[in-house]
Amino acid sequence: MTKPRRILTYGTFDLFHHGHVRLLQRLAALGDQLIVGCSSDEFNALKGKKTVVPYEFRAEVLRACRYVDEVFPEHNWEQKRDDIVKYKADMFAMGGDWEGHFDDLADLCTVKYLPRTEAVSTTELKKRASTRIK
Numbered sequence: 001m002t003k004p005r006r007i008l009t010y011g012t013f014d015l016f017h018h019g020h021v022r023l024l025q026r027l028a029a030l031g032d033q034l035i036v037g038c039s040s041d042e043f044n045a046l047k048g049k050k051t052v053v054p055y056e057f058r059a060e061v062l063r064a065c066r067y068v069d070e071v072f073p074e075h076n077w078e079q080k081r082d083d084i085v086k087y088k089a090d091m092f093a094m095g096g097d098w099e100g101h102f103d104d105l106a107d108l109c110t111v112k113y114l115p116r117t118e119a120v121s122t123t124e125l126k127k128r129a130s131t132r133i134k
């Protein structure tokens with residue numbers, strides 16, 4: 001019996017959209033369990049991101065996603081190495097906009113970047129929503 005392949009990823013997942021879904025779907029297909037570090041509101045402020053949806057509801061939506069097995073808060077840039085050990089991750093994976101950013105983790109587990117889904121982003125959704133709601 002081979003041990004379950006545990007995949008670890010991180011993100012804000014604000015205004016959850018099909019680009020997020022397709023990433024999580026592809027990640028889930030790479031292993032048996034998908035664990036997601038969801039950026040806290042405080043960490044997003046550090047990232048310079050103003051989220052629409054608070055952490056607790058972004059985490060709730062992720063937990064309701066059929067592809068996700070576990071969700072925990074991402075508080076800072078530095079916790080990934082500890083998380084890989086803590087969650088026994090076999091693979092760390094992100095969308096392609098992060099290509100190369102986390103290669104330093106390759107001594108702990110496989111590191112993979114998957115192509116982003118084109119033509120959708122939280123920023124774009126915010127813009128479209130603001131022009132539609134007068």
Ligand code: C2G
Binds near residue numbers: 020
């Ligand atoms: N993503 C995607 N396609 C899109 C939009 C996002 O594949 N059209 C992917 C991103 O590449 C990322 C994940 O979905 O892997 C989550 O995206 P964000 O919520 O924007 O996360 P981000 O702010 O990039 O946070 O420590 C890492 C950071 O927490 C990543």
